[in-house]
Amino acid sequence: MSRGTGRGEASRALDCVASCSPDLLAYFERRIDGPEAADLVSETMLIAWRRIDDLPQDDTEARMWLFGVARRVLANAQRASVRRWKLAERLRGHLASRPTTHDDAQAIDVRDAVRRLPEDLRDLIGLVHWEGFTLAEAAGIVGIPASTARGRYQNARRRLADMLAPALSDSGVRGGEDA
Amino acid sequence: MSGIEGDDLDRALCSAGGLIAPRTPELEHELATLSVATRSRTRARARKRIGTIAAAGGLVLLLAGGAAAAATGVWRPWAETPDGSFTYVLPSGIECEERIGVVEADDPDVRAALQSIFQTVDVVAEAEPGVSSWERRLRADGGALDIARTWVETGRTSLPTVDDVIAQMAYSRAVDEVIARELRERGLDLDESGIGMSSRGQAVCTEGAP
Numbered sequence: 181m182s183r184g185t186g187r188g189e190a191s192r193a194l195d196c197v198a199s200c201s202p203d204l205l206a207y208f209e210r211r212i213d214g215p216e217a218a219d220l221v222s223e224t225m226l227i228a229w230r231r232i233d234d235l236p237q238d239d240t241e242a243r244m245w246l247f248g249v250a251r252r253v254l255a256n257a258q259r260a261s262v263r264r265w266k267l268a269e270r271l272r273g274h275l276a277s278r279p280t281t282h283d284d285a286q287a288i289d290v291r292d293a294v295r296r297l298p299e300d301l302r303d304l305i306g307l308v309h310w311e312g313f314t315l316a317e318a319a320g321i322v323g324i325p326a327s328t329a330r331g332r333y334q335n336a337r338r339r340l341a342d343m344l345a346p347a348l349s350d351s352g353v354r355g356g357e358d359a
Numbered sequence: 360m361s362g363i364e365g366d367d368l369d370r371a372l373c374s375a376g377g378l379i380a381p382r383t384p385e386l387e388h389e390l391a392t393l394s395v396a397t398r399s400r401t402r403a404r405a406r407k408r409i410g411t412i413a414a415a416g417g418l419v420l421l422l423a424g425g426a427a428a429a430a431t432g433v434w435r436p437w438a439e440t441p442d443g444s445f446t447y448v449l450p451s452g453i454e455c456e457e458r459i460g461v462v463e464a465d466d467p468d469v470r471a472a473l474q475s476i477f478q479t480v481d482v483v484a485e486a487e488p489g490v491s492s493w494e495r496r497l498r499a500d501g502g503a504l505d506i507a508r509t510w511v512e513t514g515r516t517s518l519p520t521v522d523d524v525i526a527q528m529a530y531s532r533a534v535d536e537v538i539a540r541e542l543r544e545r546g547l548d549l550d551e552s553g554i555g556m557s558s559r560g561q562a563v564c565t566e567g568a569p
Contacts, residue, residue, distance in 0.1 A: 194395075194559070198391055201393070202387065205390065218393075221390070221393065222397060225394060225397035267393060267396050268393060270392065271389045271393050274385065284374075287374055290371045290372060290374070290375035306376075309369070309372040309373060310375075310376035337368060340368060344368065
């Protein structure tokens with residue numbers, strides 16, 4: 181295998197990391213509050229560059245690999261305080277000065293419900309519904325068999341539906357069933 | 360049983376995931392800069408561990424000399440407005456044009472200097488004396504030969520022979536050296552100062568020997 185040795189490979193790696201970086205930022209922004217997402221993106225990139233020889237050739241697999249790195253960075257950050265990277269200073273400043281987006285009550289309820297799910301369920305929901313991975317790809321990122329992922333995903337959906345029933349009913353989010 | 364329908368849950372999840380602020384050119388620029396900065400930092404630490412091919416090339420530019428980028432197709436969007444370009448002829452008579460662009464550097468003077476070099480210096484003529492030397496070095500490097508063979512055998516390059524692939528790599532590295540020399544003469548020594556920079560390269564080659 182000749183991964184990571186030629187200049188075409190280096191160019192491809194840069195393309196891959198650069199093109200995924202907005203999605204990586206969004207991944208962290210959905211899961212933590214504040215501009216710390218910038219530091220997590222920075223840390224993810226640093227780890228990715230150190231291990232760039234492991235970057236898969238296939239674009240989809242490469243994206244999955246990057247999100248696998250991001251997932252571990254997030255898990256570490258949730259266990260300890262986020263390390264502030266000088267490299268991320270500019271991006272952190274940009275995020276801090278950015279106008280806040282309108283966050284409606286229902287979205288807050290939904291995200292709160294997702295955060296209250298156990299980690300193994302929460303990961304699958306987020307990767308599928310927010311990062312756009314298929315369930316099989318999400319299973320690959322999390323490192324579990326697809327059959328296990330299917331069961332956990334259905335379990336997560338059932339729990340979310342139960343948790344969100346009052347909020348969604350109140351806001352009338354019932355396809356054509358507004359009472 | 361849950362109190363809401365599956366479609367409702369899908370819609371709610373979709374809505375909750377779409378709250379991230381829109382991508383702006385400023386945000387994309389900051390992310391691109393961060394991508395280069397993290398890469399530069401990692402490379403500075405790993406410089407001593409870089410393999411024979413990369414270390415020998417100085418890694419000034421990401422030229423397409425990875426023949427994986429050589430194609431008979433169209434230019435990528437960024438290559439329509441490159442920072443520089445040059446052409447060369449491979450052993451089989453195939454002519455390739457290589458374009459450099461998307462130069463991101465810690466020092467903004469680097470990009471301007473690169474554009475100036477391509478406008479004022481015949482980089483291929485300057486590089487010619489070093490091409491054969493680079494071909495010998497690449498052939499002596501088993502890894503480079505393996506890469507070239509793999510690309511030809513798997514169709515990752517449109518170039519038909521290993522000789523062409525090696526020659527293209529040699530041209531890229533020889534031009535790379537010329538660029539590094541010209542930058543040094545302009546007071547921008549990438550190796551010594553550790554100025555972080557990155558760029559993209561694409562080569563488009565003719566279908567076959569003329």
